[in-house]
Amino acid sequence: MTSTPMNRILVTTDGSELGQHALSHAQGLAKALGAELIVLSIQTDPLVAAYGEYAYAMPTSNETMDEMKASLENLLHERVPDARIMVERAQGRHVSRAILDVAREEGAQMIVMTTHGRSGLGRALMGSVAQAVAQHAAVPVLLIKGDQGPVAWGQAKGEGTASL
Numbered sequence: 236m237t238s239t240p241m242n243r244i245l246v247t248t249d250g251s252e253l254g255q256h257a258l259s260h261a262q263g264l265a266k267a268l269g270a271e272l273i274v275l276s277i278q279t280d281p282l283v284a285a286y287g288e289y290a291y292a293m294p295t296s297n298e299t300m301d302e303m304k305a306s307l308e309n310l311l312h313e314r315v316p317d318a319r320i321m322v323e324r325a326q327g328r329h330v331s332r333a334i335l336d337v338a339r340e341e342g343a344q345m346i347v348m349t350t351h352g353r354s355g356l357g358r359a360l361m362g363s364v365a366q367a368v369a370q371h372a373a374v375p376v377l378l379i380k381g382d383q384g385p386v387a388w389g390q391a392k393g394e395g396t397a398s399l
Contacts, residue, residue, distance in 0.1 A: 240268075241268045241270050241344050241345060242268075242269070242270050242271060242344065243270055243271045243273065243341065243342055243343050243344055244261055244264060244265045244268075244270050244271070244272050244273070244343065244344070244345045244346075244347060245273045245275055245334075245337065245338050245341060245343035245345070245346050245347070246258055246260075246261035246272065246273070246274055246275070246318075246346075246347040246348065247274075247275050247276070247277070247334055247346065247347070247348040247349075247368075248274060248275070248276050248311070248349075249276060249277075249330075250276055250307050250310070253349055253381050254349055255314065255349075256349045256379060256381055256383075257347050257348050257349040257377075257379045258274065258314060258315055259385040260347060260377070260379050260383075260385050260386060261274075261347040261377075262315060262317070262318070263385060263386060263387060263388045263389075264345075264347065264377075264386075264388045265318075266388070266389070267388035267389030268388075270344075271319065272315065272317065272318040272319070273318065273319045273320075273321060273341055273343065274311050274315050274318045274319070274320050274321065275321045275322075275323065275334065275337055276307055276311070276321070276322045276323075277322075277323055277324075277325050277330045277333045277334060278300060278303065278304060278322060278323065278324045278325060279325050279330060280324070280325050280326070280327060300324065304322045307322050308320050308322050321337065321341075323337060329364075329367070330364050331364045331367035331368045331371070332367075334346065334348075334364070334368050335368060335371055335372060338372065338373075338374065339373065343374060344374050344375075345374055345375050345376070345377060346368060346372055346374060346375070346376045346377070347376075347377045347379065348364075348365055348368065348376070348377075348378060348379065349365070349378075349379045349380075349381060350363075350365040350366075350378045350379065350380060350381070365378050
């Protein structure tokens with residue numbers, strides 16, 4: 236069995252502070268491996284509220300979605316200037332499916348993402364994007380817990396940090 240060099244890492248964020256926690260982990264790993272870093276954020280479809288036989292979709296114009304996309308792209312370019320930034324619309328797909336589709340299309344060899352750590356009712360209602368991605372990905376998935384500090388990938392052993 237031959238090993239394949241890790242040359243493309245996909246890191247996901249939902250734009251929240253917790254969602255961006257994986258960025259520093261992925262940046263360090265990509266730098267240590269000399270890999271291209273792709274930062275992906277999926278714009279969810281407008282929320283649909285249902286009551287009985289009535290449904291209501293929150294109005295979100297293409298213009299508003301484009302403004303939100305541009306704002307997030309700018310934020311991510313500032314935060315991770317050496318990465319390729321992608322903000323994609325879900326277009327009817329579950330967020331986990333959209334992440335998996337982009338990972339496949341981009342030829343990512345690893346996916347890095349933060350886990351929100353939901354449990355109980357929150358997990359039942361919201362689902363776990365991280366769990367779904369990890370379960371269905373064709374490549375390794377590195378899940379970062381929200382309280383986990385960045386790892387200094389590639390530093391020599393014995394310097395107080397993990398090394399690759």
